[in-house]
Every structure is written in structure tokens, then in C-alpha cells.
Amino acid sequence: DAKTTQPPSMDCAEGRAANLPCNHSTISGNEYVYWYRQIHSQGPQYIIHGLKNNETNEMASLIITEDRKSSTLILPHATLRDTAVYYCIVRVMNNAGNMLTFGGGTRLMVKP
Amino acid sequence: EPEVTQTPSHQVTQMGQEVILRCVPISNHLYFYWYRQILGQKVEFLVSFYNNEISEKSEIFDDQFSVERPDGSNFTLKIRSTKLEDSAMYFCASSEGPSQPQHFGDGTRLSIL
Numbered sequence: 001d002a003k004t005t006q007p008p009s010m011d012c013a014e015g016r017a018a019n020l021p022c023n024h025s026t027i028s029g030n031e032y033v034y035w036y037r038q039i040h041s042q043g044p045q046y047i048i049h050g051l052k053n054n055e056t057n058e059m060a061s062l063i064i065t066e067d068r069k070s071s072t073l074i075l076p077h078a079t080l081r082d083t084a085v086y087y088c089i090v091r092v093m094n095n096a097g098n099m100l101t102f103g104g105g106t107r108l109m110v111k112p
Numbered sequence: 113e114p115e116v117t118q119t120p121s122h123q124v125t126q127m128g129q130e131v132i133l134r135c136v137p138i139s140n141h142l143y144f145y146w147y148r149q150i151l152g153q154k155v156e157f158l159v160s161f162y163n164n165e166i167s168e169k170s171e172i173f174d175d176q177f178s179v180e181r182p183d184g185s186n187f188t189l190k191i192r193s194t195k196l197e198d199s200a201m202y203f204c205a206s207s208e209g210p211s212q213p214q215h216f217g218d219g220t221r222l223s224i225l
């Protein structure tokens with residue numbers, strides 16, 4: 001799987017949008033971009049994934065650049081409960097049960 | 113919303129003892145996984161399991177580890193002779209298909225004394 005680069009930490013004011021960047025310049029054509037988060041003492045939680053089009057669900061939006069070398073996860077109105085480590089992962093999609101390779105992620109601190 | 117459940121939440125075991133960690137994946141999921149996270153470190157993949165077979169495993173998953181789906185609902189990870197360095201959070205995950213998102217349980221904290 002391609003490697004990703006994320007800033008180690010970010011702060012965001014409560015109620016504001018949190019924009020978390022991820023670089024994946026060596027991504028291959030058959031690799032998806034996945035985002036997970038890990039709230040303290042809990043298991044990783046799936047947020048969203050995409051291939052090349054922008055995606056939105058009830059939790060977040062994912063913006064992938066046209067060249068697919070980077071992406072941004074957007075939490076539109078961050079709350080204190082969004083404080084967590086956010087992981088950007090690129091993953092090959094095939095018929096095997098592919099592993100997820102977690103990096104260090106971005107520690108997002110949402111402040112009142 | 114359906115979720116992956118893991119038991120126990122905390123397991124304390126003497127070094128050299130066998131331990132079994134239990135997971136109940138989401139009911140319609142067919143792919144199962146174990147990961148671990150040593151305190152302060154990254155989440156690491158151990159093994160994936162489908163159709164009663166291991167489909168992929170990491171270097172961590174050596175002969176001391178085994179997985180089993182003993183019935184239609186449970187998925188277990190066994191460590192035969194635990195070492196101090198096996199102390200970690202162990203997370204079970206499941207997915208509906210090979211390309212579907214993996215959903216994680218809240219983990220079992222394994223402490224080896």
C-alpha cells in the first residue's frame with residue numbers, strides 16, 4: 001500500500017470546520033483513500049472512503065485532488081467529541097480481505 | 113447500529129500462559145481481522161480470515177498465534193504461550209466484503225505479568 005503523510009497534530013475551535021490534510025503522492029490507480037479515527041481508549045472508527053470523486057456522508061466530506069496525490073477530510077462543524085487521532089490510509093481493493101496499514105495519524109484537538 | 117463486540121475488555125495473564133480473546137463480528141459480515149496496538153504505538157495488522165481460512169497474515173502473527181471461528185458467531189484469537197511483549201490492545205474487525213469498510217470493536221487490553 002502507498003504511504004501517507006499527515007501532520008502530527010491540529011487544533012480546531014468547536015463549531016468550526018476541521019480540515020485534515022493527507023498526502024499520498026505515490027497512490028496507485030486501484031488504491032482507495034480511507035479515513036478512520038480513534039477516540040481515546042476505543043477501536044478505530046470508519047469515517048469515509050473514496051477513489052477519485054469527492055464523497056460526503058453523515059460524518060464528514062472527503063475531497064480528493066484531481067491528480068489523487070492528496071486529500072482533505074472535512075468535519076463541517078467540529079464538536080468536542082471529534083477530538084481523536086485521524087488516520088488517512090490508502091488501500092488496494094481486490095478480492096482479498098486487505099489489511100489496513102495505520103500510520104501515526106493526525107491528533108485533532110477540538111477546543112471550546 | 114450493529115457493532116463488533118469483544119470480550120473480555122481487560123485480560124491479565126501470567127507469562128507463558130495461553131490466552132483466548134473473543135470477538136463477535138457483525139452478523140452479516142464474512143471477513144474478519146485482528147489488529148493490535150502496543151501502548152503509545154501504531155495499530156498493527158495481525159491476520160485476516162475468510163471462509164474458515166487465513167487469507168493474509170503479518171510477520172507478527174507467528175506460530176504462537178492462531179485464529180478460529182468455532183461457531184457461526186464467534187471469532188477468536190489464541191496466543192499459546194504469552195510473552196511480556198504481547199501486552200497490547202487487541203482489536204477485532206469485520207467487513208461485509210473484501211472491499212467494504214472494516215468495522216472495529218473496542219478492543220481487549222491484554223496485560224502479561
